Amino acid sequence: MAEPAPRPSALSGPQKALRKLGLLRAIDLALHLPLRYEDQTRITPLAQAQPGQALQIEGTVCSTEVRSGGRRQLQVLLDDGSGRCTLLFFHFSGAQQKALAPGVRIRARGELRSGLFGPTLLHPQWQRAEGELPQTLTPVYPASAGLPQAYLRRAVVGALERADLSETVPALAWADCPGLQPEPERLAAAPQGSLRAALHCLHQPPPGVALDSLEQRTHPAWVRLKAEELLAQQLAQWQARRERMLRLAPALPPRPEGLAAQLQAALPFALTAAQVRVGAEIAADLARSTPMHRLLQGDVGSGKTVVAALAAAHAIDAGWQCALMAPTEILAEQHFGKLVGWLAPLLAPQGLCVAWLTGSQGKAERAAMLEAVQRGTAALVVGTHAVIGEQVRFARLGLALIDEQHRFGVAQRLALREKNADCEPHLLMMSATPIPRTLAMSHFADLDVSTLDELPPGRSPILTKLLGAHRRDELLERLRAQLVQGRQAYWVCPLIEESEALDLRNAQATAAELEAALAGSKGPDGAPLQVGLLHxxxxxxxxxAVMARFCAGQIGVLVSTTVIEVGVDVPNATLMVIEHAERFGLSQLHQLRGRVGRGAAASVCVLLYAPGENGRLSETALLRLRALAETHDGFEIARRDLEIRGPGEFLGARQSGLPLLRFADLAHDAPLLEWARTWAPRLLAEQPQAAQAHIERWLGAKSDFHKA
Known part of the structure; x- marks a missing residue:
């Protein structure tokens, strides 16, 4: 039976803080695990203590004094019978000063230091020396303002008593779980312990436990929790996959001499083997009457757009419409230009067209597009979020394409799915950020994944160079030389205008600087070199207008923010400069580098970095820049990015739907993930009620997001 929720008006301050942290159920509190622990089980005599040691002492206050010389401070002299120690407070109240009166016996905890007044504890935690010492380590929990640790500890203890911690996973599965195989002599008595035992161990560890194993999350109790969490995620995604297979989608079987075959024959290039393979996977999905839910991933320039066009052709051939949604107008327009060029000549004889929908359209143009979509004469609709607007009424939407899927969340996917009343459109999501294997197995396990692992022929190699900001003048000369030869360049900046908070070169200032540096220089045609600004x-x-002039070669160098991260394709651009490269994420740097190298000429990507105040880059920034310089393999870059940044970079807006893992670490817990993937479908089939209870325990209402 669900716990009754208290009325918001009846909640105390700490109760409101608990709700803010999402700790609504007893099980939520039981799974709210400590950040670290304090050892209050022992008293260390001062005579045996060493500087730098974290300890707890017990003694009598000898004197209390407020000193005002310079910084006001409270000094408390404590005697434990074996020595004396000064407790030093810079922030204190009158009540605290009164409570620490001479003669009071207290316990104080902190790190012992050598100070002007001898052995010192700076801002120690303290309490009156009353009662027995705790028998377990004291947990320190993640908290927020208005939520004292003492209150949180009591709440967790109560929750452990109330929460339903019955076993939802059979012992047979635990016997197969890596890291939980017990010693043979303990096998009969307690195969792998229990969830209750694991939680009690983590909330109230015994004094002899190895703190390293708790803090590094390698203790068997931690392994048990991480395995349960991964299993819940896999169960939810397998369940979502099964439910999706029960829904109805239009069957769009390919025709041997149909629109897709005509498009392929009309293309000015041959498809790669990877494009042919992935195209066949998508065509097989479209031919079924259950909704396709597929992720098409491929490195920068691998040819995802043409694969999407072939999929659209299958849908149109079967008498259905297709929608392509991109996160930015620049990217949507790039797609629109390519798709119109490829498909419009084939659609026109049938009285069909490619429609364009964005928020910036004029009223008359938009009305005409909306009418064509509603009548069904717009066989393919390309645009931004405007494609899912309330006014957009499709006649028969059979396929939805989402580019750069990590920028869209659950709400957008649901809005596209609900454009048909009687059936669900097939869904193909695309990403130029390759998904590392462990992430594909966990957060993207609800999707089928197709991979374009081959680049089209004719792509030139890109040389990546790291350059300190002190060599900026050299770089400007290199830029001038490229432009004078008729080449073009990008110069990417992290900010648009100056910021007092961050000393970063901004796009507007950089554009002005480049105009001054290139003044008087001319291109091969004798025209002055032009600098464009895009943000x-x-x-x-x-x-x-700026993009059109750059694509036409009228602008030599385009100064931009990351708005050109994806989609922009100018074969004549051979130099990419990324200002303050240390401020960008690894996947983003890889995407930006992919804007050059699209023609036959050799291309260069310059990572222009500015060291910090100490003259050095941070370790994380150095790892990112080195990784980009060492490899062009998007999958290897994605793997390293996952290690450096975690999964957020890849999930993007998908985080609004799929809860991130709290305990498991994909970089280190791959064996547990493999175990969870093996057991999830089996448990759903053999013990569906226990599987559902397991999902509810770990995900609650968030499990619904997997169904989008």
Whole structure:
């Protein structure tokens, strides 16, 4: 039976803080695990203590004095019978000063230091020396303002008594779990312990436990919790997959001489073997009457757009519409230009067209597009979020394509899915950020994944160079030389305008600097070298004009923010400069590098970095830049990025739907993930009620997000 939720008006301050942290159920509190532990089980005599040691002492206050010389401070002299120690407080109240009166016996905890007043504890935690010492280590929990540790500890203890901690996973599965195989002599008595035992161990560890194993999460109790969490995630995704297979989608079987075959024959290039293979996987999905839910991933320039166009052709051939949604207008327009060029000549004889929908459209143009979509004459609709607007009414939407899927969340996917009343469109999501294997097995386990692992022929190699900001003048000369020869370049900056908080070169200042540096220089045609500026705040018409001039070769160097991260394709651009490269994520750097190297000429990507105040880059920034310089393999870069940054970079807006793992670490817990993937479908089939209880325990209402 669910616990009754108290009325919000009846909640105390700490109760409101608990709700803010999402600790609504007893099981939520039971699974709210400590950050670290304090050892209050022992008293260390001062005579045996060493500087730098974290300890607890017990003694009598000899004197209490407030000193005002310079910084006001409270000094308390404590005698434990074997020595004396000064407790030093810079922040204190009158009540605290009164409570630490001479003669009071207290226990104080902190790190012992050597100070001006001898052995010192700076801002120690303290309490009156009353009662027995604790028998277990004292947990320190993640908390928030208005939520004292003492209150949280009591709440967790109560929750452990109330929560349903019955076993939802059979002993047979635990016997197969890596890291939980017990010693033979303990096998009969307690095969792997229990969830209750594991939680009690983590909330109230005995004094003799190895603290390292708790803090590094290698203790068997931690292994048990991580395995349960991964299993819950896998169960939810397998369940979502099964439920999706029960829904109805239009069957879109390919025709041997149909639109897809005509498109392939009309293309000015041959498909790679990877494109042919992935195209066949998608065509097989579309031919079924259950919804496709597939992720198409491929490195920068691997040819995802043409694969999407072939999928769209299958849908159109079967008499259905297709929608392609991209996160930015620049990217959507790139797709629109390519798709119109490929498909419009084939669609026109049938009285069909490719429609364009964005928020910046004029009223008349938008009305015409909406009418074509509703009538069904718009066989393919390309645009931004406007594609899922309430006014957009599809006649028969059979396939939804989402590019750069990590920028869209659950709400957007649901909005596309609900565009048909009687059936669900097939869904193909695309990403130029390759997904590492462990992430694909965990957070993307609800999807089928197709991979373009081959680049089209003719792509030139990209040389990646790391350059300190002190060599900026050399770089400007290299830029001038490239432009004078008729080549083009990108110069990417992290900010649009100056910021007092961050000393970063901004796009506007950089554009002005480059104009001054290139003044008087001319291109091969004798025309002065032009500098363009592109960023998200520009009006749409100006963005289009700048991009059109750059694509036409009229602008030599395009200064931009990351708005050109994906989709921009200018074969004549051979130099990419990324200003303050240390501020960008690894996947983002790889995406930006992919804007060059699209023609036959050799290309260079310069990572321009500025060391910190100590003259050095941070370790994380150095790892990122080295990784990019060492490899062009998007999958290897993705693997390293997962190690450096965790899964957030890859999930993006998907985080709003799929809860991130709290305990398991994909970089280190791959064996547990393999175990969970093996057992999840088996438990759903053999013990569905226990499997559902396990999902509810770990995910609660969040399990619904897996169904989107």
């Amino acid at each position: 998200a705040r520009l009006p749409v018409a100006e963005k289009k």
